[in-house]
Each structure stands twice: as structure tokens, then as C-alpha cells.
Amino acid sequence: MLHRTLAPIVTPVLTLALVLLLGPAAHAHFIFVVPEAGGDKAKVIMSEDLTPDPEVKIDIIAGAKLSLLTAAGDVTPVTLDNKVEAAFLIDLPGQGTRVVFGSAMLGVRQKGDAKPYLLAYYPKTIVGDAFDPKATLGDKSPVELIPVNDGGKLRLKFVAAGKPVEGAEITLILPDGSTRKPKTDKDGLTESFEAKGRYGAWTKTAEPAVGEHNGSKYEEVRRYAMLVMDTTAPAVTAAPAAAAINTAKAAPQRIPSHGMALSGMPATPAKIDAVRYPAALPIATSSFGAAALDGFLYYYGGHVSRTHSYSVEAVTGQFARLNLADKSAKWETLPGGPGLQGMNLVAHGGKIYRVGGMAPRNFPGTRAQLYSVADVVRFDPATKTWDALPSLPEPRSSHDIVTVGDTLVVVGGWNMNAQSGNTWSDTTLTLDLKSDKPQWKPIKQPFIRRALIATVHEGLVYVIGGLDEDSDTSKNVDILNPATGEWSTGPELPGKTINGFSPAACVHNDRLYVSVADGTMYVLSADRKAWEKVGVATPRIVHRLIPHGPDILIVGGAMRGENLDLIESLTVARKDAAEAK
Template identity: 35%
Template sequence: MTPPPLAARTVLRTASLAVAMALLAPAAALAHFPFLTVETDGDAPTLRLTFGEGPEEDEPRYLPILQKGTVVRHTPDGAREALELTATGGALTADVSADPPGTVYTLSLPYGVMNREGEAFFLDYVAAAMKEAAPEDAGRPAALNTQSLAVVPEPGNKLKVIAAGVPVAGAEVNAYGDLGGEDYVADANGVVTLTAEEIEDAGRLIVRANVALPGVGEFDGQKYSEIRRYATAVFTPEDFQAAPAKEPAPEPAAAGEDKISVEAVPGADLPVGVTSLGAAVADGYLYYYGGHPGTPHKYSTDEQSGAFRRLKLDDPAAGWEELPGGPKLQGLALVPHPGGGVVRIGGFTARNSLEEEHDLHSMPTVAHYDPATGAWKDLPELPGGRSSFDAVTMNGRIYVLGGWMMAGDEGAAWHGTGLVADLTADPDSEDWGWKTLPTPPQPRRANSVAAVPEAGEEGRIYFIGGMLPEGEPTRRVDIYDVATRTWTRGPDLNGDVMDGFGSAAYAVDGAVYATTLTGLVQRLTPGADAWEDLGELEFPRFFHRLLPAPGENGEPTLLLLGGGSMEQGRFTAVERLGVGE
């Protein structure tokens, strides 16, 4: 079987956000990098920025390079501000004695466009350092989850490479200390495990990682076709903790022979591959809106979509019909309207150009596309901006779960509440608009949602997987009972920890189906205490959509739309997923 068609020049090579990057081999030992450290040897803690083979160097000739960078202070209360550093010898320094413990400092240093062997690439450096954490603090500082690339220590003598808070699988990392250095390859969770001796003998452990991102752009009048980003960090043995005791992971459901069939839908290829799109099936059509067709982890007005299209399910060969679009959005939801058409909910938009720093804002807007009029009509807005969530309709109501609210320089706030709106209510009545659900057990984003209706107006809503505020993916599943307005814990998704990130789900005939990052297709039937593994996709997707399709012989049939793969990139093919018994 040949791979489905891919969007032109959008191959993703990492394990995340709709997003996968491949790590280049670590740079040679004599290469120069920027290093950000907090030094405590003097009278006061001093933030120090240098450029060289290691953080101890301070050659004045490199000051013009360092002065191109921006250093931002992130205090534990969520505040952030740019710092002014002063040249001291060959280093840039700042007195940080007044900053509270746990303050994080980050560097963004766009070096410029380089030309090597006929290839032009944009060279970008990032670095991070932290002032000693308060004893009561635990876990990774939230500021590091917003960085385009970072290396962080984990309990159990581990290092983790993350991009926008998401682990980078297969990362190649170079770490060296007083007795020399080693190259490592991270596991599927972005983790490198060091020995206790390596940590103790390192003195100061200097770590580098680099990624290559496809993407055409221009910087200072020079064009490039690739971004190469390098991250550095410096640790001491005190930065590493013993691994916490863990309960043994539950055994996954017994695997049987594959019960799935997958085929591309002829004539249904997307015009361009997108991740984090909104999609729904309504009125015999497959609709989709927006998404991210651009460079992974890079968001701008140039690299988001506001396109709106539909495909007639009984005649897919007729191709996609262009419909009235709207604001450029990704991380949104699209659900059927009980009166016909679809409802567009939330998402985030970038207010920056490709060359500018990210200025990302989650939107509260909700609108109904009515095919009878061919136009959008505004509905009551969400109580606050929301993106990276999921939504579903059941019995005339929309349920919204998960997500966060990004507000540019003010940072992001995670949503701990779920919402419901009755689309059948009288617009002039008090029942119109958004109501708050009983609080879900655990905030998260990059989750999926499915609904299982029952007789009358009852049913259950499944809140599946996602990313926790601490920056870790989760396979957790929680179930909301509409009749009793209560939450119960459901069986975790099968697979490894990353299978909870960017999944897609839909319920058919009372069973919930989910497809995950590693390609697992699994089903949770009523009353079951574990998910059933049905098989694996040859071409896995994440940040995609799973939707119902006309079936044959009464068997459940679903559509896979959009999304990306760590190996294959963004998919343009729409695939039909059949499930047998």
C-alpha cells in the first residue's frame, strides 16, 4: 500500500502538535552556542549570557551576536518582561538577586540566514535557565512549556526534549560534563536517561539539541527554505531528582487480529494538508474549516487557514466545494447544528506576521453556517476565548470540554470548566446561551470528545486524553452522565503516554472509537472496563478528525480527515475506516 498523498513541502518530522520534527545530529564539540546561566559565586545571583564552546567562555568578539537576542524573565506568578543586560567582558549580565526563586529566563536569538552546500536555512538559537526553585515547588515551570524548543531535567536522572511543551521523540542530544560528553537518542517520550555516575561526575552538565523544520520564509531580505533551531541548557547534579515510586501500569486489553480495513476515498483529497482543523458531518456532507497548513510550531497570519469547504458523501468524486470562509483559526471545533448546517466554535488566531514573535489569541466566537442561506450567523459567544479543545453535539445540545485561553503577551490560562448550550432553546429565553457543566476532574487540552446518546435527553459525554497543565500527556478518560450531572473515571486509552495527545474520537452505535498518535484504533463498548484494540493504521495521524461515514452491511464506518504523522507529514488523503467483528 502506498502512502496517502501529502501536502506539498509540509513533511513533519517530530512527535508533536500537530507537529513532528527530525533532530539533526548534534553539532560538533567545537561548535559555538549561546549559553544562559544563573551564577551564584559572586555577591549576588547574576544572570549570564555567553557565546562559545561552553558557558564559561566570554570572548568580547561575540558580543554583537549576543546583542541580537532577547532575554525574557518569567516569574512564578506568570508575569513576564524583557530584560536589559549589560556587557561585562565578553558576556551580557544582569543582577537577578531580587527575583524570586523559581524564576525562569529564556533566550531567543535569531542568528540569520546561512548558506551551506547550496541550501539556505534560517539559524535560530534558544536557551533557558532557572533561578533556584522554592522547596515547595514541584514539576516543570510552566514558562518552559511555551518555548519553541527546550531541554528539561526529569526525575530519575532523565533529560527531556520538548517543543511547545510536547516531547520530541527520537531526539538526538549531546550532553557533556567535566569528564567528557556523549551523544544520546531520546525515546518515544523525548527522554534520555543518564546514569547516576554520569550525573555525579558531570560537575556542570552542558546539554544541546537541535531540530530542522521545513518552511519557506524571509529574514532581513534573505530567503530560506528551512529553519534550524538549537537549544542549550546547563544543569548541576542538584537539578536531578530520584525517580518517584510508581504503581504498575495496567495491562492493556488483549489484542486480537485486526478488525479494521482502511482505504483512501477516491477524489476526496484535501486541497492542502492541515492539522488542528474543525470538521463535521451534516446534511449528507463532510465539512471542514481552517487549520494549520504551515511550519510546525510556527504560527502567523501567513500560516493559518480560514478556508471552509464541504464534500458530498454520496459523490466524493465531485470534489470539494468552496464555501464562505471567515477568520483564520486553528484548534477550533466544528459540530452539526440540529437545524441543519454546522456550528464553528472558538479556536485561536495569530496576530503576528511570519517574521514577528508569536501573538496568539484564543477566540470566544461561535457561528452557525446555514446551507439554506449560504451564510454565517453569529451565535452567543463562549464565556472566554478557547482553543485546543473539542466539542460534540448530542440531543440538540453542544458540549465543550478542554482547552485553554491564550492572550498574547499575557500568556495562557487553562480552562477547568466544561460548557453546554441548547441549540433548540428559544433565543429570547433564559435557556439560550452557554451554561457551565459540573467541573471536570482534570483540566487538559489537545483532547478529544465523544457522545453516546440514550433514550430521551440523556446520554454520556467522554472526555478523552490530552495534555495536562504540567506539560505531560495523559491517556485518562472521564465520563459525564447527563442525567445525574456527575463525572466518573473511565478506562484509560491503550498505548503509551503519547497516545493521549492529539487523538480523535467518535461514537457509533453506543461504542466510542478513537485513533491515536501511534496509529492505534481502539473501541470502548458500554460497560467494558478496558478499551479493545482493533488494529493499527499503516499511516498514523494526530491532530486530525474522526467522523461518521455511510457504512456497508451495517458495520461501523468512519472517516479520517486531516492531521499529520511523525513519519509521513500532513495528509491530504481522506481515508475510510471500516470496523468488522
């Protein structure tokens, strides 16, 4: 069962046709063919970015004519007959570099007294080597975006009728989810970009042409070229916020020494027991995902702008790992994904799992358009690839995930939808990872909260803190026995109310630890009836705890409206050993 809170709608909902009519100034929707993990399938979507838009009636592009260009040079038709949520799912048979391309005539448009024009879309997606010369379509498409390898950096070339187009503005979606709008030079080339990962792009050209389409006359044709591709260029992103990705130790984050923010964040304590770890996060971020696996710290995504600032540029889809065995190690960039916040990672069975999250769809300076997602994916460090698992029954963000045995557990959160309002989740979901046909199963929750944290201790799922439907902060601790589906309660978090907002938790040497907003680290007492103070770190919220040797790493987070790249280390092993005697 879900609880819905309707948000006030202060602007009319535009129909898709109107959005298309307004064109790029209104951040129109485009056709993107987005490969799934593994490269054997792709989703054909109509969206502003590389994620499906649930508000779009996908049948509007059912008439698109798509083809697959194989590595051998053969061209085969692609049918759009397998409709999934807000997308068509297509097969990408074969190996090596393949290209999906085609066209869609979306009708004649006219704005005011301007000339009527035919709107023509030409999507293109490269699966495999983005710089493979065989991926160039040439006379197979009247307009085309072509990736160019410039000494290991990416440039895009825009051609129309086989000739370079000068002065064209290309909207480029970078791997971290941010956007750039470079213009082409006399050779049709953009500036270079160094980021590694998935790119999306679109641009247009217009030409006088008199004709008729479906009974409507036009005097101009506007041709839009779209591109989706993955690049293995050097792992330095063009986004300024991520420029430290290859540094072993980023510049120290400035941490205010006094004062109380309006948000209720406490002042930095006079005494801090934690010490700064030799490395920092590649980006100052909060509300991100983190997990430890085989000696590596993995980090994904998060909010990289000031608190309560939301746009496609305020989140990142960057994915990286750090070798914790080598204190001089640099962050290694891994294949990323959509820009998300309000999600977490969990490690299990040698793989990393990511579930849900929130993806803004608005551009900077415009009204926030926030949507939760239902994606569930798994990363294999051996192959450095993602594969998809069954999606959540409903999109969810501001939740947490854990594993108990071979069961993936999702607790708390809500479904954000800028059009219809926010729906709170009152069920915990479980997925049997060993099943041949895994299906999500619900467990009724005795609470409704988000901005919480969860961890597994002695086979039980501890759900700690969060915000309720009235935006009140809770310091409650709820405990799920996944074997029976029964809930019980644990000791309330100590300290001020703010300590219940987005804490961080982990289990280290069979003890449960929690880090709260005022910087205090607590351990659950041996009798599980109280919280005992272990030490003090820098105050922060929406951060993560990672066990590491005798220490616990306190990673990232936010403090007084600013994100942190700070990683601190707090030694707890001696206390564990003393209590065990």
C-alpha cells in the same frame, strides 16, 4: 474558575499610539468595518486583521465619521455609540449593495527629525456585490480601494483624488487568512486573485500639505485607504497550499516509512488496514474542524504550516464540503471566516456549529502573538450563511465541542493571550440551543486539559486524552453525565503515552471509536471497561474521525512535523455486526 499561567514577557508592550507612529513596518492597526453574518450589522474595529484586538482601547476611534451609502444612492450617518468588546457594533439597514465609508483623523505624528504628518484613515466596506459600480465612492473619499472584476478574478484599484496610483504596495488579507503585498501598475491595478470569500486590504499615499490639527502643525498628510469586501469569484484560492481545492483527488501526501520524530511520533506500522479514500483534503492541515451532515463532509480552517510555526499565514479560514455519496466529487468551497486552529465543528439540527479557536496575529518571521477567540457561530447549508450565537464567557482554544440533545457542550482547552499569559479552563460550558435567550452555563471539571477530544456515547460525554498544565500527556478518559453534571472515569487509552495527545474519536453504529497517535483504531468494549483494537491506519495526531456508511474516515492531521491532506477509510461494520450477534 480559571487557572492562569503567566508567560514571560520579553518585549515591552507597545501603546497603540506608538504602533501607529511606527506605521506599516510595525504592522500597525487600521480601522476595519467587518460585517456580521447576515449583513445587517457590522463591527467597527481597530486591528491588524479582520478580528477585534482586545488590547486596543476602541474609544480611540470613537470620533471617526462614518456614513452608509445605500443601494438607492442615499447617504446616512452611522453613529458609534454601541460599544462591545474591542469594537463598536453598528446597524446596516436596507437591502442590496451598501457601502460603509468615512474618515478618522488620528492626530499629528513625528518620528525623529522627520516632517510631522497628519495620520488620516479612510475605511470602506462593501456589503453585497463587491463589483457593483455603485459601490465606488468617487469624490466622496480622497483615497479609495476599488474591487475590479477581471473575468471572474479580483483585482484591486487604488485611486487618490480620483486618479490611479502607480507603485503602491497594497497589503491584502486573503479569505484563508494569509497575506499578500501586490503593487499597483500604471493603471493603479494589482495582479488578479481567484480566491472566494472575505478580503481585507489597506494601502497609503502621502502628499505635502501644511496645516494644523488639534493645535499641532503638520507638513504632510498620510492617507490610508482600507477595504473589507466579500467576493463570489471562482473557488480557487491564490494561496499555494490551497490550490488543490477543485481536484477530486489531490496528489498523494508523502508519508515517511520509518523513523521516530523527536516529538515522539511512532514509525509507520508495517501493516495498515485502512485504505486511501479517493479524495484528499483541499489543504494539508491539522488542528482543524470537521463534521458530517446530510451526506457531506465539512471541513474548516486549521494549521497549514510546519509544527510549532505560528503566524497569520500558518492558519487558514477556508471552509469547504465534500459529497461523500459521490466518490468522484470535488470539494465545494463555502463562505469561510477567520484563520483559526485549535477548534472543531459539530453538526446539529441541519446546521454546523463552530466555537472558539486560536488566531495568530503576528506575521511570518516575527515573534508569535497567539490569541484564543470567543466567537460562536452557526452555518446554515440551505442559505450558505453564518450567524452569530452568544460568545463564550472567555476565549477558548485547544478544546472540543459536542451536542447532547439540543445542548451545545464545550470541554477543556485554554485561553491563549500573548500579552497576559495562558489561562487554563477548569469548567465545561453548556448552551441550550432551543432557548429564546441562550446563555452559557458552567459545569466544574475534575481535570484541566487541552489537546483532547470529546464525543457523545449513550447520552454521556466522553472526554479523551490531552495535555495537562505541566505539559504531560494524559491517557485518561473522563465521562460527563450532562443531565446531572456528575463526572466518572472510563478505561485509560492503551499503548504508549503519546497516544493520549490529540486523538480523534467518533460514535459509529452506537459504538465509540478512538484513533490514536500510533495509528491504532480502538473501540470501547460492550461493557465499557476496556478498549479493543479494530485496525491500524497511518499514525497521526490532531486529526478527525468521520463515520461514513460501513467505514470510518480518518481525516488529515499531523505526522513528524508535517501536515497531512490524507483521508483514509477503515471498515468496521463487519466487526460491529459480529459483536452484536
